[in-house]
Amino acid sequence: MSNAELDILRDKVDEINLKLLDLINERAHLVQEIGKAKEVQGVNQYDPVRERHMLNLINENNNGPFETSTLQHIFKEIFKAGLELQKDDHRKALLVSRKKKPENTIVDIKGEKIGDGSQYFVVGPCAVESYEQVAAVAAVAKSQGLKLLRGGAYKPRTSPYDFQGLGLEGLKILKRVADEYDMATISEIVNPADIEKAIDYIDVIQIGARNMQNFDLLKAAGQVNKPVLLKRGLAATLDEFINAAEYIISQGNGQIILCERGIRTYERATRNTLDISAVPILKQETHLPVMVDVTHSTGRRDLLIPCAKAALAIGADGVMAEVHPDPAVALSDSAQQMDFDQFNEYITQLKKLAAVKA
Ligand code: PRE
16 A cells, blocks of 8 residues: 555544544533433432443444444443543532632631631640630640630530530630630531521531531531531541532532541551541642641541641641640540640641741
């Protein structure tokens, strides 16, 4: 075959490639439409029965020279690409998606602008036990220039016989301390019915890991004008975590901070496994600020500093850790809370690494 003849064949192949390109993209548009219709109907995007039907049709009409198995492979790749497109459209449609809103959401907590490029620290006791206990922690946190104080009043505990928290009384203590020390408070709410009254006492509603898919609670938190710190569920995928945040924003409240707090894996050296890569993934996928709770992810005091360093290095907007005046007698989580000396060491080391917006 002469070179000229070869060129003619190649020109024809080029032409067919372009036709295939057009056809593949035309198909993709239809698949996107189908995806939207499925979304409205709430049907699963992946449909193996439909795929089998299409493959059978292709097999029946295959006149060669390709083997049926080769064609199956090629078409299966096309189906997969269509499915990815549908999934991507779904993600883009979410209100929390960075594709929907490219700029960072900044959550303003009494002047602390979480998500603005600075890295913030949240500290406080696991549970509010008394005014004196919370005030002591606030004093030491304040002496280090911190403003964000956490403390649990409603404590969802694994055992019903463990300390369940002081409830509203605990929130009142937090408010009194926050007013005295000019600090902002974060506290977990577990019952949607408690949100209305709780917001008079706290600056941030925390939704805990065990309640990440408590949809009534998420919706109730979405209906108030108060920042929400949403923790990742114990066994939640990032997709599920993002969708939980979507529940809140879909009700009108976009002041959401995501918090990676470790997930349950087979590893028992730590209480949970800190999924550090969740931080950049969540920041890429959503426009929301992301914090890391080093206390609950590790469950180990000796790992708080290295894990907090990792969180800062990977770009978390804040790091959360628990501090108690006397961890040995704490009513909850005594093995993992820091005493004041440990806290001072922790914060001194981390302040050197934390980004501060100019
Ligand atoms: C499509 C995509 C994914 C499904 O697994 C099956 C088929 C396709 O690419 O043809 C389209 C589609 O979503 C559908 O027909 O239901």
